[in-house]
Amino acid sequence: MRKHMSIIGVPMDLGQNRRGVDMGPSAIRYAGVVERLENLGYHMNDLGDVPVSRPDGKNEIQDGKLRNLKQVAESNQKLAELVDKEIVENHFPLILGGDHSIAIGSLAGAAKHFQNLGVIWYDAHGDLNSGDTSPSGNIHGMPLAVSIGIGHDKLTTILDYAPKVKPENIVIIGARSLDPGEKELIQEKGINVYSMHEIDRMGMSQVVTEAINYLRERTDGVHLSLDLDGLDPEEAPGVGTPVLGGLSYRESHLAMEMLAEADMITSAEFVEVNPILDDKNKTASQAVGLIGSLFGEKLK
Incomplete structure (x- = not known):
């Protein structure tokens, strides 16, 4: 992993209905993410937050069903440009x-x-809905579908190319809440999914080993997208869409340590921390602990 790292905050709360998640970047910073990474020898550059414009009304429904489409698209365009710029400068983007x-x-x-960018999607959800399949119209349930070219043009064509990722280059870890349309898309596209059933039967070590070997054979970089609701709500209470029966903090640490040893992650994001729903910033602190493990922190 590159030793120069750029932190990019995105105080976005328009992709869903519950307020407070826009304070997630501040909560993770407050929990000491910069200091943690500096102690590991990284040269840190905190770029602050990407601007997020507000809709005129609360949660505008646009283009029939999608909530806050214009604002979500605009902020993602700004984020994409910034991530692109940081990679050009050989900085690791941590969003x-x-x-x-x-x-x-x-x-x-x-x-x-x-x-052939690979994606590890560490999440209770598949986030593979579109406007046609989403029960809610919330865009936070659509980013993986958008990235494989399925969804509204304002989202799929950001930076003027699509798709961003091939379905066969995706590994979902921790899934336990999938909508019917997502299940159909997973089958149709052959997306590799390790649900909690597989994790319980095989163990996290085997799951991550298989994911690493699978992606190493077919990709030239890997983006980690970690949603804190992948963890069980007992471990990470400060999330907007908690799902019981999730991953433990220990399992997640192991996964991050194994990815660090594999030295294959080229960009990463940690999302859905909502301090309004949290207990004494516990979830943000868990995120910082996992970030430490991903970037090489060890007990010995």
Whole structure:
């Protein structure tokens, strides 16, 4: 991993309905992410937050069903341009959210630099909905579909190319809440999914080993998109869409340590930290702990 790292905050809360997740980047900073990484020898440059414009009304429904489409697209365009710029300068982009709709911009900026960008989607959800399949119209449930070219043109064509990622280059880890349309798309596109069923049966070590080997064979870079709701709500209470039966903090640490040893992650984001719903900033602190493990922190 590159030793020069740029932190990019995205105070986005327009991809879903619950307020407070826009304070996620501040909560993660407050939990000490910069100091943690500096102690690991990284040269840190905190670029501040990407501007997020507000809709005229609360949660505008645009183009029939999508909520806040214009504002989400504009912010993701800005994020994509910034991620692109940082990679050109050989800086590792570490993006802090904000709701998961920001992955649209993260992947748009990162995928420009790779022939076959891989994605590890560490999440309770597939985020593979579109306007046609989404029960809610919330764009935070759509970023992975957008990145494979499915969805509204304002989202799929950010930075003027599509798709950003090939479905066969995606590995989802921790899924336990998938909508019917997402299940159909996973089958149709052959997306590699390790649900909690597989993790319980195989163990996290085997799951991550298989994911690393699978992606190493077919990709030239890997983006990690980690939604804190991938963890069980007992471990990470400060998230907007908690789902029982999730990953433990220990399992997640192991996964991050194994990815650090594999030395294959080329960009990363940690999203959906909502301090309004949290307990004494516990979830942001968990995020910082996982970030430390991803970037080489060890007990010995």
